[in-house]
Amino acid sequence: MLIHFEQEYSSSVQADALVLFVTKAQLEAQTMFALLEKQTSFSFVEYFKRVGFEGKLSEAMVVPINEQGIKTLLCIGAGCDDHVDEDKARKLGAFTGKQLKQLKAKRVCVLFQGAPQFSETLYVQSFIEGLMLSRYHYIACKGEEALHEQSKQISLEDVCLVLDQAHDKDFLQQQLPLIQALVNGVFLTRDLVNAPSNRMGPAEMALAAETLVTRHPEISLTILDREVMEHERMWAALSVADGSEKEPKGIHLLYKPKKAKKKVVIVGKAVTFDSGGLSLKPADGMMTMKMDMAGAAAVLGLFEVLPTLKLDLEVHGLFLAVENMPSGSAYRPGDVICARNGKAIEVLNTDAEGRVTLADALSYASDLKPDYLIDLATLTGAAIVALGEEIAAVLSTDKKLTAQLMAASEGSGEMIWELPMHKTYADLIKSKIGDIKNIGGKPAGVITAALFLKEFVGKDIAWAHLDIAGPAYAEKETRPDIPYGGTGFGVRLLARYLQALSKEE
Numbered sequence: 108m109l110i111h112f113e114q115e116y117s118s119s120v121q122a123d124a125l126v127l128f129v130t131k132a133q134l135e136a137q138t139m140f141a142l143l144e145k146q147t148s149f150s151f152v153e154y155f156k157r158v159g160f161e162g163k164l165s166e167a168m169v170v171p172i173n174e175q176g177i178k179t180l181l182c183i184g185a186g187c188d189d190h191v192d193e194d195k196a197r198k199l200g201a202f203t204g205k206q207l208k209q210l211k212a213k214r215v216c217v218l219f220q221g222a223p224q225f226s227e228t229l230y231v232q233s234f235i236e237g238l239m240l241s242r243y244h245y246i247a248c249k250g251e252e253a254l255h256e257q258s259k260q261i262s263l264e265d266v267c268l269v270l271d272q273a274h275d276k277d278f279l280q281q282q283l284p285l286i287q288a289l290v291n292g293v294f295l296t297r298d299l300v301n302a303p304s305n306r307m308g309p310a311e312m313a314l315a316a317e318t319l320v321t322r323h324p325e326i327s328l329t330i331l332d333r334e335v336m337e338h339e340r341m342w343a344a345l346s347v348a349d350g351s352e353k354e355p356k357g358i359h360l361l362y363k364p365k366k367a368k369k370k371v372v373i374v375g376k377a378v379t380f381d382s383g384g385l386s387l388k389p390a391d392g393m394m395t396m397k398m399d400m401a402g403a404a405a406v407l408g409l410f411e412v413l414p415t416l417k418l419d420l421e422v423h424g425l426f427l428a429v430e431n432m433p434s435g436s437a438y439r440p441g442d443v444i445c446a447r448n449g450k451a452i453e454v455l456n457t458d459a460e461g462r463v464t465l466a467d468a469l470s471y472a473s474d475l476k477p478d479y480l481i482d483l484a485t486l487t488g489a490a491i492v493a494l495g496e497e498i499a500a501v502l503s504t505d506k507k508l509t510a511q512l513m514a515a516s517e518g519s520g521e522m523i524w525e526l527p528m529h530k531t532y533a534d535l536i537k538s539k540i541g542d543i544k545n546i547g548g549k550p551a552g553v554i555t556a557a558l559f560l561k562e563f564v565g566k567d568i569a570w571a572h573l574d575i576a577g578p579a580y581a582e583k584e585t586r587p588d589i590p591y592g593g594t595g596f597g598v599r600l601l602a603r604y605l606q607a608l609s610k611e612e
């Protein structure tokens with residue numbers, strides 16, 4: 108998709124579709140249509156009145172004009188407000204992207220000129236992000252025939268954005284590679300999450316990391332295979348892997364620029380399939396559990412973006428990929444396991460496996476002595492009960508880190524909300540036989556899971572845990588920029604967080 112900017116709309120523009128933003132006020136004032144009406148001798152405003160198009164937010168109207176090099180006019184309702192915000196602009200971009208797909212448009216021209224909603228350059232940027240995000244398809248699992256059909260699909264080739272005088276064209280031009288990198292990162296995460304578990308086990312996740320570093324030589328990679336994991340005494344993560352025929356793999360990515368102001372470690376939960384183990388999940392609960400590695404997939408997606416961001420931060424990405432299966436060799440409810448940091452975990456439910464694997468990942472991450480440690484995990488169904496499918500929970504030991512993550516979330520379209528990590532609930536996970544139980548009962552499931560993780564984070568490390576069980580995967584499409592399946596949640600949030608952190612004095 109080639110995107111370029113123009114400062115003036117010229118009647119010599121050639122496009123399959125010309126996109127216009129229409130609001131009620133504009134329909135009344137008739138300003139922007141005057142030129143087009145003159146050019147095409149078509150009375151738009153009269154036509155809109157006749158067909159009842161009012162310019163409401165995300166209302167679309169196609170006018171086939173086929174004149175002056177333009178085949179269709181796509182009118183996008185931009186609502187009544189004078190301004191959109193970043194999120195609305197992104198949604199409008201994605202909505203437009205979907206409409207253009209239906210029109211099978213290859214070359215398009217979008218007119219921001221005279222569109223008051225897009226008065227700020229930032230909103231044009233979000234629009235582009237949305238437009239790109241909406242073009243995602245997961246086709247890797249289709250059969251030959253469908254793939255052949257898909258190859259005939261028309262994609263957006265040339266997008267000309269006509270800016271207003273007030274827009275900063277140079278800034279947008281400069282942002283383009285960053286937007287593209289972000290979208291690539293999000294798409295990579297979506298692809299990894301959407302890949303079924305028979306094609307995306309621990310070995311394939313390691314392979315995905317290897318492929319990533321061949322694309323980006325500035326990132327280095329260490330793979331921890333079973334022997335290394337044993338040497339590291341990662342008995343907790345290894346126990347979860349015991350029930351599966353698939354070998355566990357530890358993945359450690361590192362982006363280290365010459366001068367780094369801060370060190371950040373990002374850890375992801377990487378359970379490539381969560382059957383529940385011997386505490387087997389019911390069939391319905393298991394259906395989407397290929398997504399239980401979405402935290403790790405977001406880590407990989409973030410590393411896809413990092414080289415383009417060029418931040419003066421040392422960033423580590425870490426995950427221990429395992430499959431949670433029931434078998435004769437599986438770990439059992441009642442087992443007591445010694446984790447890497449020496450704490451004894453009493454496993455009372457093998458379906459609370461994420462925290463058991465993260466125990467060792469967080470202890471290893473803490474030894475790297477980061478300034479900030481963040482983990483992303485599809486950890487609990489309780490997070491979905493508490494915050495639904497669009498908002499992730501954040502629980503942290505550091506107020507400043509929480510505030511920075513909340514700020515990054517604002518406007519990114521990736522919502523998070525803080526839950527408290529009160530010590531009083533720590534009693535719920537005290538073990539009589541070992542040190543700590545891996546379940547704390549039904550109440551406050553998100554909090555007791557976070558309190559469990561805290562036992563494995565080094566003292567004095569600013570740490571935040573993101574429970575992304577809700578927003579990592581969409582069972583149905585609710586917004587045009589978020590498709591069915593893997594959503595890519597976390598990539599844009601963390602990229603923004605790191606951008607802000609590197610700018611900090």
Ligand code: BES
Pocket residue numbers: 381399456458459460461485486487488489545546547552576577
């Ligand atoms: N992977 C699940 C959590 C999950 C559930 C993610 C639904 C996405 C959608 C996790 O391993 C799990 O099974 N958690 C249990 C914990 C319980 C046994 C304490 C849960 O939430 O039921």
Ligand code: ZN
Pocket residue numbers: 381383457458459460461
């Ligand atoms: Zn589980």
Ligand code: ZN
Pocket residue numbers: 378381399458460461485486
């Ligand atoms: Zn799980």
